[in-house]
Amino acid sequence: MASRAGSLTASDLVAASLHGRKRDIGGGIFQALLILALFVSLLVLLVLLYDVISGGISVFSERGADFLRGRLSIVTAATAGVGQGIFGTLLLTVIVVLVAFPLGIAAAIYLEEFAEDTRFNRFINVNIRNLAGVPSIVYGLLGLAIFVKLLAEFTGGRTALAGGLTLAVLVLPIVIITSAEALRAVPHSIREAGYGVGATRWEVIRSHVLPSAAPGILTGTVLSLSRAIGETAPLLLVGAVTGFLASGGASLYEQLYGGYTALPVVIFRWASLPSQDFRALTSAAIIVLLALTLTANALAIILRNRYERKW
Amino acid sequence: MTSGAIDIGALQGSPQRRRRESLILRAFQLAAALSVLISAGIVFSLLGEAIVFLSNVDLSQLFAGGWYPRRGEFGIATIVTGTMVVTLVGMVVAAPLGLAAAVYLSEYAKPRVRRTVKPILEILAGIPSVVIGFFALTWISPEVIQRFFNDASAFNMAAAGLGVGILVTPLVASVAEDALRSVPQALREASVGMGARKRTTTLQIVLPAAVSGIVAAFIIGMSRAIGETMVVAIAAGGTGGSAFTVDPTGPGQTMTAAMTALAVGSDQVRGTDGTFQSLFFVGLLLFFITLTLNILSERFVRRVRQKY
Numbered sequence: 321m322a323s324r325a326g327s328l329t330a331s332d333l334v335a336a337s338l339h340g341r342k343r344d345i346g347g348g349i350f351q352a353l354l355i356l357a358l359f360v361s362l363l364v365l366l367v368l369l370y371d372v373i374s375g376g377i378s379v380f381s382e383r384g385a386d387f388l389r390g391r392l393s394i395v396t397a398a399t400a401g402v403g404q405g406i407f408g409t410l411l412l413t414v415i416v417v418l419v420a421f422p423l424g425i426a427a428a429i430y431l432e433e434f435a436e437d438t439r440f441n442r443f444i445n446v447n448i449r450n451l452a453g454v455p456s457i458v459y460g461l462l463g464l465a466i467f468v469k470l471l472a473e474f475t476g477g478r479t480a481l482a483g484g485l486t487l488a489v490l491v492l493p494i495v496i497i498t499s500a501e502a503l504r505a506v507p508h509s510i511r512e513a514g515y516g517v518g519a520t521r522w523e524v525i526r527s528h529v530l531p532s533a534a535p536g537i538l539t540g541t542v543l544s545l546s547r548a549i550g551e552t553a554p555l556l557l558v559g560a561v562t563g564f565l566a567s568g569g570a571s572l573y574e575q576l577y578g579g580y581t582a583l584p585v586v587i588f589r590w591a592s593l594p595s596q597d598f599r600a601l602t603s604a605a606i607i608v609l610l611a612l613t614l615t616a617n618a619l620a621i622i623l624r625n626r627y628e629r630k631w
Numbered sequence: 632m633t634s635g636a637i638d639i640g641a642l643q644g645s646p647q648r649r650r651r652e653s654l655i656l657r658a659f660q661l662a663a664a665l666s667v668l669i670s671a672g673i674v675f676s677l678l679g680e681a682i683v684f685l686s687n688v689d690l691s692q693l694f695a696g697g698w699y700p701r702r703g704e705f706g707i708a709t710i711v712t713g714t715m716v717v718t719l720v721g722m723v724v725a726a727p728l729g730l731a732a733a734v735y736l737s738e739y740a741k742p743r744v745r746r747t748v749k750p751i752l753e754i755l756a757g758i759p760s761v762v763i764g765f766f767a768l769t770w771i772s773p774e775v776i777q778r779f780f781n782d783a784s785a786f787n788m789a790a791a792g793l794g795v796g797i798l799v800t801p802l803v804a805s806v807a808e809d810a811l812r813s814v815p816q817a818l819r820e821a822s823v824g825m826g827a828r829k830r831t832t833t834l835q836i837v838l839p840a841a842v843s844g845i846v847a848a849f850i851i852g853m854s855r856a857i858g859e860t861m862v863v864a865i866a867a868g869g870t871g872g873s874a875f876t877v878d879p880t881g882p883g884q885t886m887t888a889a890m891t892a893l894a895v896g897s898d899q900v901r902g903t904d905g906t907f908q909s910l911f912f913v914g915l916l917l918f919f920i921t922l923t924l925n926i927l928s929e930r931f932v933r934r935v936r937q938k939y
Contacts, residue, residue, distance in 0.1 A: 357731030430659035453925035455858025465676030550759025553860035
């Protein structure tokens with residue numbers, strides 16, 4: 321509202337005369353409060369990053385790659401590392417990608433492209449939205465009851481496979497919802513053009529709809545992946561190892577059907593140890609985790625901004 | 632094909648193509664139906680063990696003065712109250728911050744500011760809860776809570792609540808912003824045309840018009856806060872058990888933290904005498920509370936959509 325002398329624009333003049341030359345002090349305060357609220361949220365982010373980085377950076381400068389390769393330990397801080405955690409998180413991520421992405425995208429294609437407005441299909445839609453709001457720890461219970469106990473023959477109990485499947489089920493609703501949104505954004509004219517030249521539904525989807533929706537689908541899946549990477553509670557329930565994990569030289573099969581741990585689980589375990597040495601290690605492990613999830617998030621945001629198309 | 636007329640068969644396409652088409656449809660349908668199977672799986676796995684728990688445990692223990700599963704005391708009131716305290720503290724932070732951020736982004740921010748601020752909020756939303764938990768324990772608790780309350784313990788529900796609030800703020804902001812932006816521009820223009828100032832327009836026209844969406848944002852935030860696990864498990868203390876307490880400056884136990892405590896305790900979730908099943912009973916309770924809140928918020932969101 322404060323119009324600088326000399327640079328009065330027409331709208332400033334109109335505003336000033338309409339306001340009876342009274343300054344809108346209340347309005348200014350209101351806007352300042354809004355900005356303050358936003359500023360507080362951003363400040364929290366900065367303080368958090370500063371706190372974590374200043375706490376954990378010494379670990380990297382002192383031990384460097386040794387920390388990234390080190391094995392899980394809750395006893396000796398000097399040799400403990402996040403190697404097994406990183407490996408476990410990557411293994412779980414691969415399972416999530418292989419299971420949740422194809423299923424989620426297929427379900428989204430069905431709901432958006434094939435499903436007619438029947439009662440059952442509406443029920444599926446509502447059901448998926450509700451599943452997306454179920455707390456992650458409840459998915460842990462599901463994993464515990466189904467993948468660890470009921471399907472023990474197939475998963476081998478508390479194994480990386482059971483953990484990965486639990487996370488896959490957890491992110492499935494998010495993958496479906498974001499993919500469905502991306503498909504919905506593709507205009508009908510594109511589909512009709514395909515039908516017009518005699519293509520079947522699947523042909524239209526495969527060669528026109530999916531390529532157009534691909535950036536949107538990719539953004540959603542990457543975001544859900546970042547969610548899966550940071551998820552801790554369900555893994556604790558389905559038996560991610562928190563203390564000591566024997567490993568070394570095992571084949572991929574043995575890794576899948578063996579004990580496992582994950583980066584956020586390591587962080588949780590270390591965070592609950594009272595020793596100062598482990599506090600620094602926790603910060604360092606958080607830096608690694610944030611590097612993974614924030615990279616995934618930033619990638620998704622960049623993808624969206626670059627390919628966001630207005631039809 | 633010799634005659635000029637086209638027969639029906641030619642229009643239907645090759646049978647092989649049609650067979651492939653219906654096969655694909657079935658496969659996709661199956662993928663979508665799987666989500667129903669997941670819901671059924673959740674309900675049955677929770678219900679089954681919860682019933683076993685209720686039939687084995689001495690029901691009077693559900694109203695015990697504390698939550699000590701290893702001693703056979705399952706005071707539900709203790710963990711429900713703990714959850715309420717943490718959620719309340721969280722919402723005291725997240726509701727005003729989230730709403731203010733939403734109002735600013737939707738009503739005041741220039742497009743360029745919006746484009747830079749929104750991704751930052753999304754990054755805040757993408758920080759894993761275990762990280763916020765560590766932050767709550769090592770920074771919020773000593774630097775904020777213990778500074779204001781000298782006798783607060785290192786593990787306290789207020790710090791956990793603030794952490795949960797940080798976690799929920801971006802969610803509240805994003806849902807509330809959607810609601811504000813769906814208020815038709817014509818309403819704002821009519822108000823400004825009458826000579827109302829920006830603040831008056833925002834407070835008396837836009838906010839009332841979007842109120843059900845804002846309520847939905849608060850409810851979704853609450854549901855998320857209630858289900859939040861890692862922040863509370865790390866920062867609120869109460870490993871092993873807790874007595875009934877409403878004091879936010881002291882340690883406490885929430886439903887979710889009680890579950891992780893059972894899962895990572897020394898005797899793990901194998902458990903004897905009902906500790907294992909109590910996990911599922913608490914989970915069932917949590918599931919129904921959050922489901923009710925989610926359905927409620929969905930109602931409110933739909934009301935906005937119907938209106939405009």
